Structure formats: C-alpha cells, structure tokens
Amino acid sequence: MRHRFRFRPAAQVAGLFLSFLVALPAAPAQAQIFEAEEFTLANGLQVVVVPNHLSPVVVQAVAYKAGAADGLPAKNGIAHFLEHLMFKGTQKLAPGQFSMEVDKRGGSDNAYTTQDVTIYHQEIAKEHLDLVMGMEADRMVNLTLTDPIVLPERDVILQERLGRIDNEPGARLNEAMNAALYLNHPYRLPVIGWRHEIERYTTADAIAFYDRFYAPNNAVLVVGGDVTVEEVRKLAEKHFGPIAAHAPVVRERLQEPAPAAARRLTLADERVRQPYLLRRYLAPSLRQAEAAASADAAARAEPYALIVLGEILGGGSAGRLYRHMVVDQKSALSAGAGFDGKSYDLDTFTFYATPRQGGDMAAMEQALDAEIAAILKDGVAAEELAEAKQRLQIDAIKARDSIGGPTFLVAEALAKGRKLADVQAWPERIAAVTQEDVVEAARKYLRAENSVTGILLPKAPQEASQ
Amino acid sequence: MKRVISRLAIFLAFLLLPRLAAALEIQNIPNDAGIELWLVEDHANPIISVAFGVKGGTAYDPPGKEGLAELASGLFDEGAGELDSAAFQKQLNDRGIDFRFSAGQDDFTGDLRFLSQDREVAANLLSLALTQPRFDAEPLERIRNGLLIEIAQGAGDPGYIAGRNLDQMLLDGHPYGRPGNGTTESVSKLTAADLKDFVARRFVRARLHVAIVGDIDATAARAWAQQAFGKLPETADLPDLPPLTPSAKGGARVVDFAAPQATILFAQPGITRSDPDFFAAYLANYSLGGGGFSSRLMTEVREKRGLVYGIGSDLWTMDAGGLIAGQFETDPDKVVEAIRIVRAEWARMAAEGPSAEELENARTYLIGYYPRNFTSTMKTAQALRGLQLEALGIDYVERRQKEIAAVTAADVRRVAARLLDAAQLSFIVVGPAAQIPLDGAEVVKPAAQN
Numbered sequence: 001m002r003h004r005f006r007f008r009p010a011a012q013v014a015g016l017f018l019s020f021l022v023a024l025p026a027a028p029a030q031a032q033i034f035e036a037e038e039f040t041l042a043n044g045l046q047v048v049v050v051p052n053h054l055s056p057v058v059v060q061a062v063a064y065k066a067g068a069a070d071g072l073p074a075k076n077g078i079a080h081f082l083e084h085l086m087f088k089g090t091q092k093l094a095p096g097q098f099s100m101e102v103d104k105r106g107g108s109d110n111a112y113t114t115q116d117v118t119i120y121h122q123e124i125a126k127e128h129l130d131l132v133m134g135m136e137a138d139r140m141v142n143l144t145l146t147d148p149i150v151l152p153e154r155d156v157i158l159q160e161r162l163g164r165i166d167n168e169p170g171a172r173l174n175e176a177m178n179a180a181l182y183l184n185h186p187y188r189l190p191v192i193g194w195r196h197e198i199e200r201y202t203t204a205d206a207i208a209f210y211d212r213f214y215a216p217n218n219a220v221l222v223v224g225g226d227v228t229v230e231e232v233r234k235l236a237e238k239h240f241g242p243i244a245a246h247a248p249v250v251r252e253r254l255q256e257p258a259p260a261a262a263r264r265l266t267l268a269d270e271r272v273r274q275p276y277l278l279r280r281y282l283a284p285s286l287r288q289a290e291a292a293a294s295a296d297a298a299a300r301a302e303p304y305a306l307i308v309l310g311e312i313l314g315g316g317s318a319g320r321l322y323r324h325m326v327v328d329q330k331s332a333l334s335a336g337a338g339f340d341g342k343s344y345d346l347d348t349f350t351f352y353a354t355p356r357q358g359g360d361m362a363a364m365e366q367a368l369d370a371e372i373a374a375i376l377k378d379g380v381a382a383e384e385l386a387e388a389k390q391r392l393q394i395d396a397i398k399a400r401d402s403i404g405g406p407t408f409l410v411a412e413a414l415a416k417g418r419k420l421a422d423v424q425a426w427p428e429r430i431a432a433v434t435q436e437d438v439v440e441a442a443r444k445y446l447r448a449e450n451s452v453t454g455i456l457l458p459k460a461p462q463e464a465s466q
Numbered sequence: 467m468k469r470v471i472s473r474l475a476i477f478l479a480f481l482l483l484p485r486l487a488a489a490l491e492i493q494n495i496p497n498d499a500g501i502e503l504w505l506v507e508d509h510a511n512p513i514i515s516v517a518f519g520v521k522g523g524t525a526y527d528p529p530g531k532e533g534l535a536e537l538a539s540g541l542f543d544e545g546a547g548e549l550d551s552a553a554f555q556k557q558l559n560d561r562g563i564d565f566r567f568s569a570g571q572d573d574f575t576g577d578l579r580f581l582s583q584d585r586e587v588a589a590n591l592l593s594l595a596l597t598q599p600r601f602d603a604e605p606l607e608r609i610r611n612g613l614l615i616e617i618a619q620g621a622g623d624p625g626y627i628a629g630r631n632l633d634q635m636l637l638d639g640h641p642y643g644r645p646g647n648g649t650t651e652s653v654s655k656l657t658a659a660d661l662k663d664f665v666a667r668r669f670v671r672a673r674l675h676v677a678i679v680g681d682i683d684a685t686a687a688r689a690w691a692q693q694a695f696g697k698l699p700e701t702a703d704l705p706d707l708p709p710l711t712p713s714a715k716g717g718a719r720v721v722d723f724a725a726p727q728a729t730i731l732f733a734q735p736g737i738t739r740s741d742p743d744f745f746a747a748y749l750a751n752y753s754l755g756g757g758g759f760s761s762r763l764m765t766e767v768r769e770k771r772g773l774v775y776g777i778g779s780d781l782w783t784m785d786a787g788g789l790i791a792g793q794f795e796t797d798p799d800k801v802v803e804a805i806r807i808v809r810a811e812w813a814r815m816a817a818e819g820p821s822a823e824e825l826e827n828a829r830t831y832l833i834g835y836y837p838r839n840f841t842s843t844m845k846t847a848q849a850l851r852g853l854q855l856e857a858l859g860i861d862y863v864e865r866r867q868k869e870i871a872a873v874t875a876a877d878v879r880r881v882a883a884r885l886l887d888a889a890q891l892s893f894i895v896v897g898p899a900a901q902i903p904l905d906g907a908e909v910v911k912p913a914a915q916n
Contacts, residue, residue: 106834
C-alpha cells in the first residue's frame with residue numbers, strides 16, 4: 001500500500017499483468033555483490049550500508065518489524081493506518097512538513113506497508129542525508145497524534161480502498177483468495193483493512209500500535225548510494241543513538257493447520273475485459289526455512305528449489321508455461337509461475353494464465369494442470385535446470401545496477417528477521433539446487449489441498465441490473 | 467528562516483553541479499554510421515545499458531493503420547534473419563539480455579541492457595532485429611491477439627475511457643488525437659508488409675539517437691554502434707506532424723459508466739518543451755498541481771477536505787504542441803465539489819502566480835531532483851536519449867541548473883497568467899451519471915468501439 005501519490009501522465013493502460021509479473025520472481029540479491037556492510041547501535045538498531053557511486057544520491061529506508069499481520073484482528077489494517085499518520089507531524093515538525101522538506105530539496109519520500117513490515121524511505125541528494133535521517137529518527141519517538149489530525153485520515157484510507165480494491169475486480173478476487181487460502185493465519189486479512197473496520201479506527205488504536213512496535217531495537221536502517229560506512233555510522237549515532245530501546249517484541253501469530261481441501265473461487269464483473277486464472281499453493285518462506293535449518297538442513301534448500309522451479313516454469317519467454325501453452329498449444333495468451341519466498345510466514349507458489357480472445361478457460365486450466373503433473377511425474381531436465389540457474393545468477397548481477405533495489409531488498413529481508421549473511425548467500429544457494437531438490441519440493445507443496453484457484457470472468461452488462 | 471534554507475539549498479545544488487557533470491562525463495562519439503552517439507563510462511559493474519530512439523512514434527502511423535508502431539514494438543524480439551522466435555529469444559534469455567522497445571506518441575525507442583561480456587551478441591541481435599525482422603505468422607498473430615485484448619480492456623477501464631474522450635474534446639483531427647494502440651478494426655488489418663515498411667521508414671541513421679552507459683570505453687562503443695546500427699538505411703521520407711492547436715473551448719462531459727468511484731481527467735492547452743517559457747511554466751504548475759503533497763491542488767482537495775486519495779497536474783509536452791492536464795478519482799457525490807475547487811485554484815494561480823515561498827520550493831525541487839535521473843546505467847542512458855530526442859544539446863546537464871536559477875518571480879507570474887485559464891479547462895468525468903449533477907455537462911455513453 002503506497003502511501004503517497006505523485007501524478008504521472010497515464011500513458012499506459014492496464015498494468016495488472018505487468019505489475020503482477022514484476023511482483024513475482026523479484027530480482028535476487030547478493031550482499032557480497034552489493035558490498036553491503038552492517039553494524040548495530042547500542043540501542044539495538046540494525047544498520048546496513050549499500051554503497052553505489054554512480055550519482056551523488058542516497059536512498060534511506062527505515063523498516064519496522066511490524067506489518068498488517070501484527071495488528072489487532074478486530075481492527076485489521078492499523079499498521080497501514082499508522083503509516084499514513086507518520087506523515088502528520090511531531091513535536092518539531094508540522095503535519096506534512098516532513099514531505100515538504102524532502103520535496104523542496106528535489107527528493108522523494110514515501111512509505112509502504114506489507115503483511116510483515118512497514119517501510120519509510122527517501123531518495124535525495126547525498127548532502128541531505130543528515131536532514132532526512134534526523135527527521136526519520138524524530139518520528140520514531142516524537143509522533144504527535146490527536147483526533148483532529150487522525151480521524152480525517154480514515155476518509156483518505158477509505159478512498160484508497162475504494163480506488164485500489166473495491167473498484168478493481170482483480171484486487172477483490174485477490175482479497176477473497178487470501179481469505180480462502182489462509183485458514184487461520186492473519187495473512188487471510190487485507191493489508192489495507194476491511195471498510196467496516198477502517199471506519200472504526202481510533203487515535204488510541206494508532207498510538208497503541210506505535211508505542212508497541214516503533215523502537216530502535218525493532219527497526220532496521222538501510223542507506224544505499226553515494227555514501228561510506230563511516231559517514232552513515234556517524235549520522236546514525238547522532239540521530240538514532242540517543243533513542244532508548246523498548247522491551248523486545250516477540251512476533252506471535254496464529255499458525256496454519258494442515259489444509260484439508262482445495263479451494264476454488266470465481267468472480268465475475270462487467271468491468272473485466274481480460275479473464276484470467278490464478279492458482280496459489282502454500283509453501284515455506286526463506287525466513288521459515290532459515291529458522292528451521294539448524295534442525296533440518298534439507299528444509300533450508302526447499303525455498304531455493306521452488307525459486308528455481310518458478311524460473312523453469314515461468315521464466316518469461318524461456319519458461320515452460322510460455323513455450324508450451326502460449327507458443328505451441330496456443331491455449332493461453334500469457335502464462336507463468338513464480339515463487340518469491342520473501343514472506344515472514346508461509347508464502348505461496350503462484351501460477352497464472354490468461355486465455356486468448358474467445359479462448360476456453362477450462363481447456364486452458366487443463367493445459368496448466370498437465371504442466372504441473374508433468375513436473376511431478378518426470379521432474380526437470382539437467383539442461384533446463386542449468387539454464388534457469390544461469391538466468392537467476394545474471395539477474396543477481398543486474399540487481400546491483402540500482403540504488404533503491406538493493407536498499408529495499410536488504411531492508412525488507414532484515415526486518416523479517418533474516419540475516420545479512422543469508423541474503424548474501426543467495427547465488428551459492430541457487431547454484432546448489434539439484435534436480436532432486438526441485439522434484440521433491442514440487443511433490444511436497446504442489447498438492448491440490450494446499451491450494452486456492454481464483455478465476456476472474458467478465459459479466460454481460462445486462463446481468464448487472466441496478 | 468525558510469528563505470535562508472531555500473537559498474542554502476540552491477547554493478548546495480550549485481555545489482552539486484560540477485560533481486554531477488564530472489561524474490557523468492558525457493562523451494560525444496563521432497562515428498562512421500553518422501548517428502548521434504553519446505557515451506558515459508561506468509565500470510563499477512560488468513553491465514552496459516543502451517537507450518536509442520527515432521522520431522516516428524504512434525502519431526506517425528498512417529491513417530487507417532493506427533496501432534502499427536505499438537504492434538511493431540512487441541515484435542522485435544520475435545525472430546530475425548535465420549533465427550525464428552524461439553531461437554532469437556533463447557539467445558536473449560541464456561545471456562539475460564534485456565531487449566525492449568516502446569512506442570511513444572512522438573518517438574519510437576529501444577532499451578538494451580546486458581553483461582559486458584555479451585556485448586558482441588547483443589549488437590548482432592539488435593542489428594538483425596532492425597534490418598531483417600521476420601514477422602512470422604505465429605508471433606505476429608500472438609502479439610496481435612495481445613494488443614486486441616488490451617484494446618478491449620481499455621473499453622472497461624475508466625482511465626482509458628477518459629483519455630479517449632479527452633482526445634475527442636481537445637485533440638480532434640490531429641494525429642495525437644488517435645488511439646496509439648489502434649482500434650480493433652485497424653489492428654486486425656495490419657500485415658507483415660506494413661511492419662516491414664514501418665521498419666524501413668522509421669529506423670534510419672539520420673534520425674537515430676543513441677546513448678550508451680556502463681562498462682565500455684569510447685573505442686568499443688563506436689564499434690558497438692557500427693555493428694548494431696551500421697546496416698540501417700541512411701534516411702527515408704517521414705512527413706512532419708502538423709502543429710497542434712488543442713481546443714480551448716472548455717466545458718464538461720460525463721461519460722455514464724457503472725463504477726463505485728468516478729475518474730476525472732481535466733486539461734487545457736499547454737506548451738512545448740522547446741518553448742522559452744518552459745521552466746517558468748514548470749515552476750508555476752509545480753506549485754499548482756505538480757508538486758505532490760506540497761501542491762495547492764493536493765492541499766485543498768485532499769489534505770483540507772479528504773475528497774481524494776491523490777490529485778495532480780502535469781505539463782504534457784509533445785513535439786507539435788502541449789496540454790496541461792490532471793487527474794483524480796473520487797466518490798460520485800463529491801465530483802461537483804472537487805471540480806469547483808480545481809477551477810478556483812486554477813483561476814487563483816492564473817491571477818496571482820505562486821507565493822515567494824512556493825516558487826523557491828519549486829525551484830529547489832527542480833534543481834535538487836536532477837541527479838536522481840542518473841542512479842543506474844539504464845536510467846542514465848534513458849535520460850541522455852531524452853536530451854537527444856528533445857535536441858537540448860550535450861551541454862544541457864550543466865546549462866539546465868543555471869537556466870532554472872535565472873527564472874524570476876515576474877517570469878513565473880507572467881507565464882501563469884499567459885497559460886492558465888480556468889475557462890479553457892475541460893473536465894471529463896467517467897462514472898455513474900445519475901449520481902453526478904454537474905451543471906452544463908453533456909452526458910454521453912461510452913463508445914462501443916475504441
């Protein structure tokens with residue numbers, strides 16, 4: 001949920017599949033490649049620096065180890081509500097002044113909330129790092145919240161929900177799929193919250209969440225760009241150093257039971273012009289596998305095997321699904337798959353396919369099922385495994401060519417409790433994946449009872465009588 | 467105190483300037499192919515980015531062949547020379563070569579990014595794609611199908627519907643007023659021969675601009691360009707676009723559309739990038755609606771009244787003319803109030819211009835923003851290609867900051883008064899018409915065919 005809004009001329013229409021594809025196998029990282037360095041302040045704040053000197057610019061990200069899934073079930077979405085309120089001023093800064101100070105120096109600032117983390121970030125010319133770090137440290141402890149400031153923001157969030165979810169049939173289907181797939185875990189609830197709960201948020205709700213989670217020992221500071229570790233250490237000590245640590249917060253969330261049955265949902269809406277099919281299977285995240293690794297070395301390999309499987313099946317035009325379903329059989333207009341593995345708790349392996357104009361959804365789904373069955377039965381060939389791993393390794397090199405990319409990647413990973421060394425080990429763990437790893441992980445997790453299937457369909461306007 | 471901070475920021479931005487220019491070190495590389503070729507060397511990573519472009523975007527599609535440039539943009543990685551679609555894509559995929567084309571209104575552009583060890587392969591594949599594209603039946607039909615679906619999706623997308631109505635109200639009769647994606651009818655009729663004609667006419671060395679950034683030196687960059695572009699024809703006829711005179715009649719149109727939220731687009735005639743008043747206009751618009759949270763539209767419509775999640779306005783500068791346009795979404799029953807506020811803010815900015823503080827904030831933003839265009843090899847290459855296509859010159863990176871600093875408050879007031887006119891502002895509202903009582907608006911149904 002992006003908080004801020006900057007107008008762009010709407011040159012491109014319908015980014016759903018574009019953004020979906022981008023969201024799938026995100027560019028992998030190797031901190032060694034990024035030359036990242038880390039240290040921790042006495043109050044527990046973790047700090048990472050990711051140098052990049054192409055332009056005299058820095059990106060600062062402060063990530064809190066608190067997301068939507070850490071909030072109150074009865075008023076879901078408080079994490080995102082607080083994210084909005086963090087721009088409403090402190091004892092030193094007037095409401096909106098944080099953003100204005102950044103704007104008028106040519107920088108940009110924004111924030112986003114996921115199920116697991118809340119991240120505040122700025123991109124700005126390097127000489128202003130002192131200023132933005134000072135303001136970020138200030139709002140970690142000095143936020144001023146009163147009813148006249150807080151309550152109108154509920155209307156802004158209701159507008160955001162209307163525009164992004166209620167007005168978008170695909171987003172409504174996605175909400176319904178999460179609620180069906182996760183039987184017990186809070187990932188079943190939307191990050192932005194349900195309308196009837198947003199309407200009941202209070203100032204006290206926001207303050208309680210802030211007081212519980214916003215503290216140096218529950219946060220990660222990552223600075224990328226044209227800086228050195230020494231510069232960042234000096235500034236971090238100056239701005240964050242004086243802030244006292246809180247009592248440690250332990251993340252305790254409801255966990256999933258063993259699933260009993262496959263779930264299937266259909267949403268038809270007259271605004272849908274492009275139908276599609278999505279299927280998601282529950283699978284362990286990198287963080288979960290790393291936490292289990294001391295007891296079970298094989299568990300650590302599973303998410304990496306699924307990432308490689310996602311590349312074999314869904315690696316753009318090189319992927320099996322595209323070559324077979326789109327080019328050869330012509331049963332789909334587009335088709336793909338991927339596994340990201342970046343959730344704190346159970347993640348999902350995702351398949352998608354869109355039919356050609358006038359195409360048969362049932363036949364398309366059969367073709368998809370046949371591809372999954374072929375993996376379970378025959379596994380993957382040595383050559384396609386090697387090619388997929390090679391493509392992933394090249395992606396890791398290309399990911400270095402950015403300031404924001406590596407900064408957010410490291411900030412999110414560490415705020416989900418992962419270690420920098422594990423993030424760093426990405427290329428070698430991808431390289432270690434074997435044919436056996438892939439087929440075993442596929443057989444373990446690509447099971448019907450572990451899945452939800454969502455189908456988005458058009459509806460003729462006359463059926464929607466109003 | 468605020469004044470002091472602003473002046474300090476300008477001062478710092480000037481300090482920044484020599485470093486940025488030095489870090490960039492844009493080299494102009496003369497070459498046998500006779501193309502404009504700029505290079506920035508950066509050896510931090512084994513990566514090379516190439517951004518190139520020609521005049522000849524969607525506005526240049528011949529009448530009746532709307533969608534030609536857009537269709538072509540999806541087909542350059544679908545087979546060339548001896549390589550069919552699968553073979554060509556395997557060459558790209560195995561080396562992780564990014565190979566993308568896109569059709570703008572004025573320009574047709576390409577972006578390549580690859581590991582420096584693969585530069586020979588990348589140059590050969592690009593040369594093949596530009597001189598011997600196959601346009602085989604299977605990929606042509608596949609990509610055409612995707613474009614037809616995108617066109618059909620537009621018919622259900624409030625933003626797209628609003629854009630088409632804006633075309634009709636303000637740009638009627640000009641090539642910019644046609645749908646860049648084409649129509650179901652025009653796209654269905656496009657042939658491989660049309661596509662081959664497109665390539666031959668638009669990809670010529672005389673109109674080609676190329677920027678290379680990354681792990682490559684001048685000698686290798688010159689050889690790369692020769693290898694990639696040396697076989698293109700020198701030139702070919704391409705008729706100029708007629709000057710654009712957008713409608714200044716103003717008015718409002720409600721497109722009846724069942725949705726819980728209304729989408730609103732507003733626009734009036736604007737200016738081109740080559741206009742000497744461009745920076746003054748940019749500064750005025752920044753204070754009005756371009757500056758995110760600090761703009762007047764955002765303050766009045768979102769912050770004070772909570773009517774929208776976001777609202778903004780922007781200068782749409784095209785080669786043959788321009789618009790000042792903006793967009794927002796809101797509940798149907800809030801549309802009338804939101805439009806009233808937009809009109810009032812528009813008139814206030816035209817009458818008064820920005821305050822001294824707003825102007826300084828806009829100026830320091832514009833100056834301070836610039837280095838952020840150069841934070842990756844691809845962003846840098848794209849920014850340089852933009853300077854080439856706008857004919858701004860290789861010294862622009864140094865000139866720009868001084869030009870912005872030289873704009874006076876009187877300039878900005880004069881240009882705001884010259885340009886902004888609430889009476890010329892047209893509003894297109896896409897939403898449930900019965901719930902939107904907008905005085906004097908014509909109410910229409912969405913067009914059946916885009």
